[in-house]
Amino acid sequence: MPNLVNLENVAISFGGPKPVLDGVSLGVETGDRVGVVGRNGGGKSTLISILAGRQLPDDGRVSPVRGLRMASVTQQSQPTGATVRASVLGGEVPDHEWAADARSRTVIEGLRPGGGRGLDASVEGLSGGERQRIALAAALVQDLDLLVLDEPTNHLDVEGVRWLAAHLLARRTALVVVTHDRWFLDTVASRTWEVVDGRVEQFEGGYNDWIYARAERTRLADAAEQRRRNLARKELAWLRRGPPARTSKPKYRIEAAEALIADVPEPRNSVELVTMARHRLGRTVIELEDITLTVPSDPPRTIVNRQTWRIGPGDRVGIVGINGSGKTTLLKTLAGERVPDGGSRVLGTTVRLAHLSQDLSDLPLHRRVLQAVEDVAERVFIGGREHTASALAERFGFTAAQQWTPVSDLSGGERRRLQLVRLLMTEPNVLMLDEPTNDLDVDTLQQLEDILDGWAGTLVVVSHDRYLTERVCDRVVALFGDGRITDLPGGIEEYLRRRDQQLETAGAVRTVASSSATSGTSEADKRAARKEIQRIERRIEKLDTREKQLHTLLADAANDPTRLLDLDAELRALIAEREGLEEAWLEASVD
Structure with missing residues (x-):
């Protein structure tokens, strides 16, 4: 079959x-x-x-196949209707019609383009991220041959990214996607295009395969590429020590690539870094004592309710949760930029805290890049090595020539990179990063991770980028909307499992409550309601049995601190699930 679209000798x-x-x-x-x-x-x-026909090249030809059904979603795409419903479905389509279409139903339930406002909400006044989700949903509900997406994961949370990956894998539509999300790239892509120096290098497979190919290419490069080679080796070592690599086609010299990482140490020595952090920070870093956090709404919504959370020296913590769960609010409270509605915050006397927010307004637009960095400091010690302002800026992609570019002329991604450089030049020992991957390319993310590998301090990260969180954090906590800060020993995989359980329970409650509230409920509905109540009761019984086992195991593990922490985390997760099920049982039991 002919290609869906061809580019021939294109130049611009x-x-x-x-x-x-x-x-x-x-x-x-x-x-x-x-x-x-x-x-x-x-x-x-x-x-x-x-490729999508939105822009004409200066030279060359673009040839789509006749009758090509294609949709393109860019970072500037806007809703086309006055309401969410009209924008996504192309008109005021009633619920019974779109719900009868499997694709539309899947997309609307998976992306929730109207958020909590629903499909009939007005588009006017929605945030940029909400508008992007609407534009993405409008493309996904169509029957297409080709889908072209530019950074589709930017405004999705962790489970939204997982849903999008699964949806794209399940449909037969061809896909071309620009993304810096490495987990998403590795999960979805069967081929990778690397745009470099005006050319497009093509590789089979996703991120993992591309890293293999890149490492082999840099192995054969000259000495000027030594730094890039070392980064590729470290990245390979990280990938190969994790779950089995998803290498799709062994077209590269795998043996040579394996030889590159034979003597590469672990990305970081956690014990050594924690020891160094304790010398720099002492015992107390940040402690939140019995805090309560609320956000304005009608009525006010509580995101954290009387929780105590202590961040210690050398801790590397990722915070996850759905959009709107309060991750940024919690991070601002840790940083001292927000006063809790109840409780208190204790800050260690030796703490030098730096907070990377999503706001770029703190950059001096009237200065040049190097001047903006040197305004903070001219030299910095990171990972036991001294870096000049110019050298650190170069590590983050600013060449010697680009360092004299006015800050006002930088793109959004370049300003984000500059913000990171200025932050690191302050030599913090506590670093808080709020969505640090936004607008950053893969090379810059590798440089950031390389620096954090040898960084002896405390790190707290809020990110929808699953790869980054798993790469730089040793511990994950979640906000599930129950007022707690929940430790997740199983990391993001555990978070996604618990979210699935949470959504399943919520759906069961809505189903049973709806059946109970309907006058003249049929016998079939009543039987279904009783069956659901019995299912909840069986699950509660299993949790009660496991809780008794955990108490026994906790007593046996009295002299094993690591085992105690793991068991305690499982016990708290179990109690939280049981409380949710008990609430569901009470609602389902009401006639």
């Missing part, structure tokens, strides 16, 4: 010294799932814009 330039794309020829086949990677400003968005 925006007046710079080098063309953005130069003689690019490639095609998208039926069933392809292509991930597009490359540095910010390297031409990724330009490439897919030309």
Whole structure:
């Protein structure tokens, strides 16, 4: 079969010294799932814009197959209707019609494009992220041959990213996607395009395969590429020590790649870093004592209710939760930028705290890049090594020439990189990062992780980027909407499992409550309600049995602190699940 779309010798330039794309020829086949990677400003968005027909090249030809059904969602896409319903479905389609269509129902339930407002909410006044979800949902409900997406995960939480990956894998639509989310790329992509120096290098497989190929390519490079080679080796070592790699086609010299990482140490020595952190920070870092946090609504919504949480020296913690669960509010409270509604915050006397927020307004737009960095400090010690302001800026992608660019001329991704450099130049010993991956390319993320590997301090991260959280954090906590800060020994996998259980229980409650509230309920509905009550009771009985076992195990593990922590975390998770089930039982039992 012919390709769905072909690019033949495509070139485009925006007046710079080098063309953005130069003689690019490639095609998208039926069933392809292509991930597009490359540095910010390297031409990724330009490439897919030309591919989708939104932009004309200066030279070359773009040839889509006749009758191609294609949708494209960019970072500038906007809803097309006055309401969420009209924007997603193309008109004021009644509920019974869209709910009868499996694809529309799946997309609307999975993406929740109206959030808590529902499909009939007005588009006016919605945030940029909410508008992006609406535009994404409008594309996904269509029957398409080709879907072109530019950073679709930017405004999704962890479970939203998982849902999108599963949805794209389940449908037969060809896909071309620009993304910096490495977990998403590795899960979805069957091919990878790397945009570099005006060319497009093509690789089989997703992120894991691309890293193999990149490591082999850098192995053969000259000495000037030594730093990049070391980063690729460290990244490979991280990938290979995790779950079995999802290498799809062994087209590269796997043996050579394995030889690259034979002597690479672990990404970080956690024991050594914690010891160093204790010397720098002492015992007390940040302690939240019996705090309560609420957010304005009608009535006010409590996101944390009388919780005590202590962050210690060398802790590396990731905070997860759905959008709107209060992650940023909790992070601001840790940083001292928000006063809790109840309780208190204790800060260690030696703490030097730095907070990377999602706001870029703190950058000096009238200064040049290097000046903006040197305004903070001219030299910094990180990981036991001294870095000049210029050297650290270069590590984050600012070449010697680019360091004299006015800050006002930087793109959003470049400003984010500059914000990170300025933050690190303060030499903090406690670092708080709120969605640090936003607008950052894969190369910059690798540089950030490399720096954090040798960073002896306390780290708290809020991120929807599953790969980053698993890569740099040793511990994960979650906000489930129950007022607690919940430890998750199983990390993000445990979070997703518990969210599935939470949604399943909530759905059962709504079903039973709806049946009970309906006048003249049929005997079949009553039997279904009784069956659901019995299912909840059986689950509660199992949890009660496990709780007794845990108490016995806790007594036996009195002299094993690590085992005690794991068992205690499981016990608290069990109690939280049981309380939710008991509430569901009470609601279901009301006639």
